[in-house]
Amino acid sequence: xxxxxxxxxxxxxxxxxxxxxxxxxxxxxxxxxxxxxxxxxxxxxxxxxxxxxxxxxxxxxxxxxxxxxxxxxxxxxxxxxxxxxxxxxxxxxxxxxxxxxxxxxxxxxxxxxxxxxxxxxxxxxxxxxxxxxxxxxxxxxxxxxxxxxxxxxxxxxxxxxxxxxxxxxxxxxxxxxxxxxxxxxxxxxxxxxxxxxxxxxxxxxxxxxxxxxxxxxxxxxxxxxxxxxxxxxxxxxxxxxxxxxxxxxxxxxxxxxxxxxxx
Numbered sequence: 001x002x003x004x005x006x007x008x009x010x011x012x013x014x015x016x017x018x019x020x021x022x023x024x025x026x027x028x029x030x031x032x033x034x035x036x037x038x039x040x041x042x043x044x045x046x047x048x049x050x051x052x053x054x055x056x057x058x059x060x061x062x063x064x065x066x067x068x069x070x071x072x073x074x075x076x077x078x079x080x081x082x083x084x085x086x087x088x089x090x091x092x093x094x095x096x097x098x099x100x101x102x103x104x105x106x107x108x109x110x111x112x113x114x115x116x117x118x119x120x121x122x123x124x125x126x127x128x129x130x131x132x133x134x135x136x137x138x139x140x141x142x143x144x145x146x147x148x149x150x151x152x153x154x155x156x157x158x159x160x161x162x163x164x165x166x167x168x169x170x171x172x173x174x175x176x177x178x179x180x181x182x183x184x185x186x187x188x189x190x191x192x193x194x195x196x197x198x199x200x201x202x203x204x205x206x207x208x209x210x211x212x213x214x215x216x217x218x219x220x221x222x223x224x225x226x227x228x229x230x231x232x233x234x235x236x237x238x239x240x241x242x243x244x245x246x247x248x249x250x251x252x253x254x255x256x257x258x259x260x261x262x263x
């Protein structure tokens with residue numbers, strides 16, 4: 001096959017994957033980079049044994065495989081689902097917080113599991129903890145909340161889905177030249193005391209504490225809104241919401257893995 005054609009096909013494939021990704025590749029990579037930096041030496045050694053790579057290498061694995069067998073069922077695990085009362089539904093097997101809890105509990109017995117099963121659950125965990133913190137990954141009943149399928153005008157004056165905007169543009173406003181490494185260096189500077197406070201609780205409690213930011217996304221960018229006309233303060237608030245959830249996800253992912261592999 002012609003070399004130029006191969007390069008073109010690879011580029012198209014990567015673009016297709018990127019469009020399907022939750023949070024976008026930048027956020028997922030940032031979360032895993034922060035987590036990697038906060039692993040204990042023991043946890044890092046064991047994780048690298050099972051994965052044969054660092055966490056960022058698999059940041060979007062679950063998005064890449066969600067439409068292929070035998071991983072197709074996991075395609076519905078990327079959001080937190082609410083019950084009819086608007087509370088995080090931990091009885092719903094599609095709920096990201098439910099699946100995070102399930103996988104975490106299974107991995108507590110990793111020593112009795114086959115290596116391939118440990119690896120698969122780690123791949124799920126890497127993505128689930130990230131997605132359950134995404135501001136636009138919370139599904140409320142249609143009767144009580146707007147849905148995420150509407151469009152707005154983004155920073156470049158183009159029509160864009162609400163979901164895609166919050167996955168990418170809200171994070172990268174004013175940061176066109178930022179790399180994932182630079183982001184982690186700049187943003188992941190919390191003290192041990194602050195990290196400990198963030199990691200306290202359970203996936204259910206983490207999901208609940210992220211809901212105010214999710215609610216705020218509807219207020220900041222209602223249907224038909226034009227972000228180009230927003231004040232700098234509003235744009236910075238959008239970025240703050242994304243940053244807050246990325247940091248929480250990164251530190252909590254490291255916490256979960258450190259707890260699993262502490263013995």
